[in-house]
Amino acid sequence: MSVSKSFSVHCLWQDQDLPGALNAQQSAWVKAHNFAGKKGELVALPGKDGEVSAYLFGMGPKEQADPFVTGLAAASLPEGEYALEGDFNDPTLAAAGFRLGAYDFDRFRKTPKTVKLASLKGADEDEVDLLxxxxxxxxxxxxxxxxxxxxxxxxxxxxxxxxxxxxxxxxxxxxxxxxxxxxxxxxxxxxxxxxxxxxxxxxxxxxxxxxxxxxxxxxxxxxxxxxxxxxxxxxxxxxxxxxxxxxxxxxxxxxxxxxxxxxxxxxxxxxxxxxxxxxxxxxxxxxxxxxxxxxxxxxxxxxxxxxxxxxxxxxxxxxxxxxxxxxxxxxxxxxxxxxxxxxxxxxxxxxxxxxxxxxxxxxxxxxxxxxxxxxxxxxxxxxxxxxxxxxxxxxxxxxxxxxxxxxxxxxxxxxxxxxxxxxxxxxxxxxxxxxxxxxxxxxxxxxxxx
Missing domain, CATH: 3.40.630.10 (Zn peptidases)
Structure with a gap:
């Protein structure tokens, strides 16, 4: 199945500062949703046209990091292709966790859900594929x-x-x-x-x-x-x-x-x-x-x-x-x-x-x-x-x-x-x-x- 939509997902540790790329409207939107980077939090960011332009995802406390926490984002995101951005302890496992979080056993169904990983900087793509x-x-x-x-x-x-x-x-x-x-x-x-x-x-x-x-x-x-x-x-x-x-x-x-x-x-x-x-x-x-x-x-x-x-x-x-x-x-x-x-x-x-x-x-x-x-x-x-x-x-x-x-x-x-x-x-x-x-x-x- 082809995926037409492509978005960035900014992954943040709990209480980490928001990305500098957010504009005033988006920062206010995040504040209104009480986003604090807690594990599994997901907030869609509005663009100039009111449509979703990107996402924020919370990874929880860094000292309690789950290598596969990005899988929670994949399970919650709508169909599309996503580039993950953030400070990951192990980018390879973060990429594998996202892709496995999007796993969907559709052998007996005709309605698969397609969530793809476009990129994650620093990940060993061959190792991700293997895992x-x-x-x-x-x-x-x-x-x-x-x-x-x-x-x-x-x-x-x-x-x-x-x-x-x-x-x-x-x-x-x-x-x-x-x-x-x-x-x-x-x-x-x-x-x-x-x-x-x-x-x-x-x-x-x-x-x-x-x-x-x-x-x-x-x-x-x-x-x-x-x-x-x-x-x-x-x-x-x-x-x-x-x-x-x-x-x-x-x-x-x-x-x-x-x-x-x-x-x-x-x-x-x-x-x-x-x-x-x-x-x-x-x-x-x-x-x-x-x-x-x-x-x-x-x-x-x-x-x-x-x-x-x-x-x-x-x-x-x-x-x-x-x-x-x-x-x-x-x-x-x-x-x-x-x-x-x-x-x-x-x-x-x-x-x-x-x-x-x-x-x-x-x-x-x-x-x-x-x-x-x-x-x-x-x-x-x-x-x-x-x-x-x-x-x-x-x-x-x-x-x-x-x-x-x-x-x-x-x-x-x-x-x-x-x-x-x-x-x-x-x-x-x-x-x-x-x-x-x-x-x-x-x-x-x-x-x-x-």
Whole structure:
């Protein structure tokens, strides 16, 4: 859609002096509207003809700066093209925040809203494009309902994505999962109309540090035989949000040409209900030989991740990062804004938290508390995949996953929501990126470009 209107947006910190370019009429207009630069304030400035000539936008106190605060302006402005002017702590993030604040998922609507960024002085335009593309990829995939993004369609999307980046991609589908020893992925997805599968693609030089990304790709989760109540099932199209964010992170890594050998593993399933659905109380084999007692079929994500993590671990990579919309317990602990972060590498975890805070992608480190490992005991199998009580659900899920990582130099798990239930700066209501910007910035700092 073409955009005909073009305006300047003067972005001011709270109580900052008004731009000198304002005339007396505009200054009086701003004063009449009590504009003080508070976070999210937006005032249209009248021109000589009475039409809007520009805007003032408040960014709040500079000492409490949100890197994506400009996203609030994009969400409030009418259709048009805008040049942002002001004193930004990080112009690149300010530009990315504005563009992501204008995000509009219009796949199923014919009335998109177009708000474009014309310019922001000092922003690295290539980096802005990379960050926006990574986040948009995650949002677009996660917003799609399961009837539009089933396992077969998702495989095609992943294949097309990998090929666009020159990555080598393979898949293991249906009963071939049993033949090639991925019994947990098969068990979770076998009741669905479309077969379960594992997508695997690699990119980069074999001699470079091995970074492996694993994403939970449950395109829809009924809960299985432990069926969810209707309200809990309503947003289960987002249960593949971990894998969507992994794909966004992979896009950033490959577009930036980081010096890594990248591998991406995405188990893609639908947790459905049929005569052959796996049951509570079943004992299932896993890829690494451990037997798993099923405590609840609605805790399926950790099962598909277990087999994928085992595969990732076999080549002893330098780093494994997985992302998953794994537990409601994480949301109880840290809410929707924060991703719950677990890691066997405290230094890496601290870097991720710091980069997340700096890039409007907040994470909160949670403990891999060994004392809770006994909560996963089973009397008839090597492990139960859920804990024996209502406490520490996100921690025990992470402890379960840790059992499948033995050889990697470091392993990091992000238990994310991948959804914004309330609008935030740069994040409209709906599917959102979590963890990918923080991880990309850490990887970029560690490995740099080729």
């Amino acid at each position: 926006v593309e990574a986040a948009t990829l995650a949002r677009d995939l996660t917003n799609r309902p399961a009837n539009d993004l089933g396992p077969e369609t998702y495989e095609k999307e992943i294949r097309d994505f990998a090929k666009q980046h020159g990555a080598k991609v393979t898949s293991i589908v249906g009963d071939d999962l049993l033949d090639q020893n991925f019994p947990l992925i098969h068990a979770v997805g076998r009741a669905a109309h479309e077969a379960p599968r594992l997508l695997d693609f690699t990119w980069g030089d074999e001699s470079d540090p091995k970074v492996t990304l694993v994403g939970k790709g449950v395109v829809f989760d009924t809960g299985g035989l432990d069926i969810k109540p209707p309200q809990s099932m309503l947003l289960m199209r987002k249960d593949m949000g971990g894998s969507a964010n992994i794909l966004g992170l992979a896009h950033a890594i490959m577009k930036a040409n980081l010096k890594v050998r990248l591998r991406v593993l995405i188990p893609v399933v639908e947790n459905s209900i049929s005569a052959n659905a796996f049951r509570p109380g079943d004992i299932l084999d896993s890829r690494n030989g451990m037997t798993v007692e099923i405590g609840n079929t609605d805790a399926e994500g950790r099962l598909v991740l277990a087999d994928a993590l085992s595969l990732a671990d076999e080549e002893k990579p330098d780093m494994i990062i997985d992302m998953a919309t794994l537990t409601g317990a994480a949301r109880v602990a840290v809410g929707a804004d924060l991703g719950a972060l677990y890691s066997t590498d405290d230094k890496l975890a601290q870097e991720l938290v710091a980069q997340g805070k700096a890039s409007a992608d907040p994470l909160w480190q949670m403990p891999l508390w060994d004392e809770y490992d006994d909560m996963l005991k089973s009397n008839i199998a090597d492990v139960n995949h859920i804990s024996n009580g209502p406490l520490a659900g996100s921690i025990t899920a992470a402890l379960f996953l840790r059992r499948f990582v033995k050889n990697a130099k470091s392993w990091t798990h992000m238990d994310i929501m991948a959804w914004a239930p309330l609008a935030r700066p740069g994040r409209p209501v709906g599917a959102t990126e979590q963890g990918q910007r923080a991880a990309y910035r850490v990887l970029k700092a560690r490995y740099g470009k080729k």
